[in-house]
Amino acid sequence: MGSVFEIPRGTRDFIPQDMIKRRFVEEKLRAIFESFGYKEIQTPTFEHLDLFTMKSGQAVIDELYVFIDKGGRNLALRPELTAPVIRCYVEKLQMEPKPLKLYYLGNCFRYDRPQKGRYREFMQAGCELIGPSSPEGVAELICLAFWLVKEVGVKDIVLECGHIGLLRKVLSTLSLNDEQTKRILPLIDKEQFDELSTLLSEYAIPSEQKTLFMDIMKHSRLDLLKDLFKDSKEETLQIERFEEMIHILNDIIGKDSFMLNMGIVRGLDYYTGVVFEIKAPSLGAEKQICGGGEYDLISLFGGRNTPTSGFALGFDRTLLAMEIEKAVFPSIDIDYFIIPVSKDEISSALRIALHLRKNGKIVDVDLMRRGIGKALKYAGSLHASHAMIIGSRELSDQVVSMRNMNTGEQQDVPLKTLIPDFML
Amino acid sequence: MGSVFEIPRGTRDFIPQDMIKRRFVEEKLRAIFESFGYKEIQTPTFEHLDLFTMKSGQAVIDELYVFIDKGGRNLALRPELTAPVIRCYVEKLQMEPKPLKLYYLGNCFRYDRPQKGRYREFMQAGCELIGPSSPEGVAELICLAFWLVKEVGVKDIVLECGHIGLLRKVLSTLSLNDEQTKRILPLIDKEQFDELSTLLSEYAIPSEQKTLFMDIMKHSRLDLLKDLFKDSKEETLQIERFEEMIHILNDIIGKDSFMLNMGIVRGLDYYTGVVFEIKAPSLGAEKQICGGGEYDLISLFGGRNTPTSGFALGFDRTLLAMEIEKAVFPSIDIDYFIIPVSKDEISSALRIALHLRKNGKIVDVDLMRRGIGKALKYAGSLHASHAMIIGSRELSDQVVSMRNMNTGEQQDVPLKTLIPDFML
Numbered sequence: 001m002g003s004v005f006e007i008p009r010g011t012r013d014f015i016p017q018d019m020i021k022r023r024f025v026e027e028k029l030r031a032i033f034e035s036f037g038y039k040e041i042q043t044p045t046f047e048h049l050d051l052f053t054m055k056s057g058q059a060v061i062d063e064l065y066v067f068i069d070k071g072g073r074n075l076a077l078r079p080e081l082t083a084p085v086i087r088c089y090v091e092k093l094q095m096e097p098k099p100l101k102l103y104y105l106g107n108c109f110r111y112d113r114p115q116k117g118r119y120r121e122f123m124q125a126g127c128e129l130i131g132p133s134s135p136e137g138v139a140e141l142i143c144l145a146f147w148l149v150k151e152v153g154v155k156d157i158v159l160e161c162g163h164i165g166l167l168r169k170v171l172s173t174l175s176l177n178d179e180q181t182k183r184i185l186p187l188i189d190k191e192q193f194d195e196l197s198t199l200l201s202e203y204a205i206p207s208e209q210k211t212l213f214m215d216i217m218k219h220s221r222l223d224l225l226k227d228l229f230k231d232s233k234e235e236t237l238q239i240e241r242f243e244e245m246i247h248i249l250n251d252i253i254g255k256d257s258f259m260l261n262m263g264i265v266r267g268l269d270y271y272t273g274v275v276f277e278i279k280a281p282s283l284g285a286e287k288q289i290c291g292g293g294e295y296d297l298i299s300l301f302g303g304r305n306t307p308t309s310g311f312a313l314g315f316d317r318t319l320l321a322m323e324i325e326k327a328v329f330p331s332i333d334i335d336y337f338i339i340p341v342s343k344d345e346i347s348s349a350l351r352i353a354l355h356l357r358k359n360g361k362i363v364d365v366d367l368m369r370r371g372i373g374k375a376l377k378y379a380g381s382l383h384a385s386h387a388m389i390i391g392s393r394e395l396s397d398q399v400v401s402m403r404n405m406n407t408g409e410q411q412d413v414p415l416k417t418l419i420p421d422f423m424l
Numbered sequence: 425m426g427s428v429f430e431i432p433r434g435t436r437d438f439i440p441q442d443m444i445k446r447r448f449v450e451e452k453l454r455a456i457f458e459s460f461g462y463k464e465i466q467t468p469t470f471e472h473l474d475l476f477t478m479k480s481g482q483a484v485i486d487e488l489y490v491f492i493d494k495g496g497r498n499l500a501l502r503p504e505l506t507a508p509v510i511r512c513y514v515e516k517l518q519m520e521p522k523p524l525k526l527y528y529l530g531n532c533f534r535y536d537r538p539q540k541g542r543y544r545e546f547m548q549a550g551c552e553l554i555g556p557s558s559p560e561g562v563a564e565l566i567c568l569a570f571w572l573v574k575e576v577g578v579k580d581i582v583l584e585c586g587h588i589g590l591l592r593k594v595l596s597t598l599s600l601n602d603e604q605t606k607r608i609l610p611l612i613d614k615e616q617f618d619e620l621s622t623l624l625s626e627y628a629i630p631s632e633q634k635t636l637f638m639d640i641m642k643h644s645r646l647d648l649l650k651d652l653f654k655d656s657k658e659e660t661l662q663i664e665r666f667e668e669m670i671h672i673l674n675d676i677i678g679k680d681s682f683m684l685n686m687g688i689v690r691g692l693d694y695y696t697g698v699v700f701e702i703k704a705p706s707l708g709a710e711k712q713i714c715g716g717g718e719y720d721l722i723s724l725f726g727g728r729n730t731p732t733s734g735f736a737l738g739f740d741r742t743l744l745a746m747e748i749e750k751a752v753f754p755s756i757d758i759d760y761f762i763i764p765v766s767k768d769e770i771s772s773a774l775r776i777a778l779h780l781r782k783n784g785k786i787v788d789v790d791l792m793r794r795g796i797g798k799a800l801k802y803a804g805s806l807h808a809s810h811a812m813i814i815g816s817r818e819l820s821d822q823v824v825s826m827r828n829m830n831t832g833e834q835q836d837v838p839l840k841t842l843i844p845d846f847m848l
Binding site: 067367369 | 427428429430431432433435436437438439440442443444446447456458459460461463464465466467468469470471472473474475478489490491493494495497499501511512514515516517521522523525526531533535537545553555556558560561563564567571671672675676725726756758770771774775778781784785786787788789791792793802805806
C-alpha cells in the first residue's frame with residue numbers, strides 16, 4: 001500500500017536535474033509555437049465530467065479521475081487539452097479574427113495501471129488552428145508538428161499522413177454494419193493486414209472489392225481511391241484537396257520526410273479529414289509521440305461550426321526519445337560561490353552577492369559558518385565556476401580573493417572591477 | 425447550475441493576453457530564484473490526503489478536493505506546495521549536500537466559496553531552504569522574498585518580520601489554557617489590541633504582566649522581551665540570534681525596508697522561529713502576497729531533523745498588484761505576415777516563413793485565401809510589424825513586396841537580403 005509519505009502510485013517527482021531538462025524542452029517548444037504565430041492558452045486542471053464524455057464517449061469515464069464539488073457537480077481531472085481549449089474558445093474567443101492559433105502546455109491525468117512510459121499524471125503540448133479549411137492550413141500544422149519534434153532534438157522520426165474522412169467513405173462502400181466496422185478498424189490501425197483479409201472474407205465481401213480495399217489501405221493508392229469515387233463530386237474534391245495538401249507538404253518539408261498511410265484511424269470519433277502521426281521508433285512499443293488532424297468539436301460544444309485542426313505532442317515520450325538519442329541539455333551552474341571567512345564579513349558577502357545577481361549572475365553565499373575547506377568542497381559539489389573568499393584583509397583592501405574552481409588558481413580581484421560603483 | 429460547456433465555478437481560463445503577463449512574471453520569478461542558487465523542483469498535482477492533514481490538521485479536509493484512486497487510497501489535490509516538496513526531500517534528496525535550495529511554481533487547489541481575488545485553482549511560487557540554522561540563512565531567504573516582489577514590479581509593499589518561537593514563549597508566561605490561547609491568537613494576528621486587552625482582563629492576567637505582554641505585541645519591544653527572559657539562557661540565545669538576523673537584514677535591504685512585528689502568527693502550527701509576511705496595501709482586504717519563515721516538517725514526515733525555512737508567494741495576487749500599479753508587460757507580436765497573392769505562391773510563402781522562423785522571427789502566413797485587403801486587415805489585428813506580399817512578379821524577380829504596417833510604406837526587398845543563401 002505504501003506510506004502516506006510516499007509519492008502517489010503512478011506519479012512522479014521531478015528533482016532539479018530533471019527540471020533543467022524539462023524546462024529546456026518546454027522553452028524550445030514554446031519558442032517554436034510562437035514563431036508560427038501561435039499564442040498560449042491555459043485552462044483549469046479540471047472540467048465538468050460531461051465535457052470529456054461528450055467528446056470521447058462514456059467509456060472514457062473509467063480512465064478519468066472523477067470527483068464531486070460542493071455544488072454537486074461531477075468534475076474530472078483533464079485527460080487531454082483539446083476539449084478544454086475548444087470549450088474555452090466557444091465561451092470566450094468565438095469573436096476573435098480568424099485564423100485563431102492557440103497552443104498549450106499542460107499536465108493531464110489518466111487513471112490506468114501504471115506501466116513503463118505511462119504515468120497517471122503526464123504532460124502534453126499541443127495546438128488548435130481554428131478557421132482555415134485550406135490545404136495549406138493543415139499542411140502548415142503538420143509542418144509545425146514535424147518541426148517541433150525535430151528541433152527539440154529527436155532526429156529519428158517517422159511522419160505518416162492519412163485521411164479519416166476518405167477512410168470512412170471507402171469503408172462505407174463495403175456496407176458493413178457497426179459491429180463489423182468496430183472489429184476491422186483496430187486491424188487497419190495496427191496494420192494487421194492478414195487478419196483484416198480473413199475478416200473481410202468472413203464478412204463475405206466480394207473478392208474484387210476486397211482486393212481494391214486492401215490495396216488502398218496497405219499501399220495508400222490514391223489513384224485507386226480516385227478511380228473508386230470518379231463519379232462522386234464530393235469525394236473527388238476531397239481527394240484533390242488531400243493531394244494539394246500532400247503537394248504543399250512535399251514543397252515545404254520534402255517528400256522524404258513523410259509517408260502516406262490511409263490506414264491511420266486515430267481511435268477518436270471526432271476527426272473529419274486529414275490526420276497524421278509522428279513516431280519515434282527508438283521508443284519501442286510506446287513510440288507514437290504526436291498525433292492530430294482535422295476535427296469537429298466546436299459545434300458539438302454549442303459553438304458556430306468552424307473548420308478546426310490540431311495536434312497533441314506527448315512531452316514525456318519526446319523527452320525520453322531525446323535522452324535515448326543522447327540529446328545535449330544545458331546546465332544551470334553557479335557563477336560565484338562567496339565564502340565569508342568570519343561572522344564579520346557576512347553582511348558584506350550578502351551585499352556583494354545581491355549586486356552580482358542584479359547583474360545577471362547566479363550567486364550563492366555560504367550560510368553554514370563552516371571552514372573554508374568545507375565550504376570550497378560544497379562549492380565544488382554545486383559546480384560553481386568561481387569561489388570568492390572574503391576576510392578582514394580583503395574587506396579593508398576592497399578586494400575579493402577569487403578562486404577558479406577548475407584550475408585552483410587564486411588571486412585578488414578589486415571589488416570595483418567586479419561591480420562598478422560598488423563600495424563596501 | 426451552468427452548462428457542462430462552461431468553465432467549472434471558481435476556476436479561470438487564461439486567454440493569450442493573460443498568458444503573456446503570466447509567463448512574463450513566471451520567467452522573472454524563475455530567473456531571480458535561480459540567481460540566488462535555488463533549483464526548481466516539481467511534484468505531482470495530487471498527494472495522499474494524510475500528507476496535508478498531518479501538516480495542517482483534520483480541519484483542512486473541508487478545504488481540499490478529495491478523491492479515491494483504484495487502490496482505494498484517499499488522495500487530495502494539493503492546497504499548497506511545502507508539504508509535497510518536503511515529502512519529496514525526505515523520499516529522494518536527504519543525501520544531497522547542504523544547504524539545499526529548492527524552488528517551485530505550481531498550481532494549488534482550495535475548495536471554498538469563490539470570492540473576489542480567491543480562486544479554487546490558483547498558482548503559488550515559493551522555495552525551501554534546507555540545512556542552515558544561521559541568522560544569515562533566514563536573512564537571505566527574506567531578502568529573496570522581498571526582491572522577488574520588488575523586481576517583478578510591485579513597488580508599494582510592507583515587509584514585516586516576527587518570531588513564532590519567541591511569541592510562544594511569551595504566551596507561555598501568561599499560563600493560558602489551550603482554549604484561551606486559541607481565542608487570543610487571532611486577535612494578535614489581526615492587531616485587534618483593544619479586544620486583546622479586554623480578553624486578557626477577562627482571563628484575570630495581572631495588570632503588570634498584561635501591560636508588558638501588550639507592549640511586546642503592540643510595539644515589538646525586543647528590549648522588554650530580553651528583560652523578561654534575562655534569566656533564561658535558551659530564550660536569550662534565541663533573542664540574540666533574532667537580533668543578529670535583523671542586523672544582517674538592515675545591512676542588506678536597508679532598515680527602512682521592513683518592520684518588526686512580534687504579533688505575526690501565520691495561522692500554521694509548524695513554524696518554529698523567524699516568520700515574515702509581505703503585504704501589498706493596494707490590494708485591500710486580500711493584501712498578503714507572501715509569507716514564510718523557519719519551520720519543522722521534515723521530522724514529522726519521517727526524515728532526519730534538519731533546520732528548514734521557506735516561503736510561498738501568491739502568484740495571482742502579485743500579478744493583480746502589478747496591474748494595479750500599472751506595471752508594463754511585454755507583448756509578443758508578429759514580425760512578418762506573409763500574403764501569397766494566388767494559389768501558385770503558397771508553397772513559396774510557407775518556405776520563406778520557415779526560413780525566417782529558423783532565424784528567430786515570429787511569422788504568420790495567410791491560410792484563408794482571401795483578398796490582399798482582407799489579409800492586411802487581419803495582419804493589422806495581429807499587430808504585425810510588416811506584411812510581405814508575394815505574387816508571380818515578386819517570385820520571378822526573387823523579391824518580396826514589404827509593407828510597413830505602421831507607416832503603410834511598401835517597397836520591394838530582395839529575398840537574399842532577407843534570408844541569405846535562400847533561393848525559391
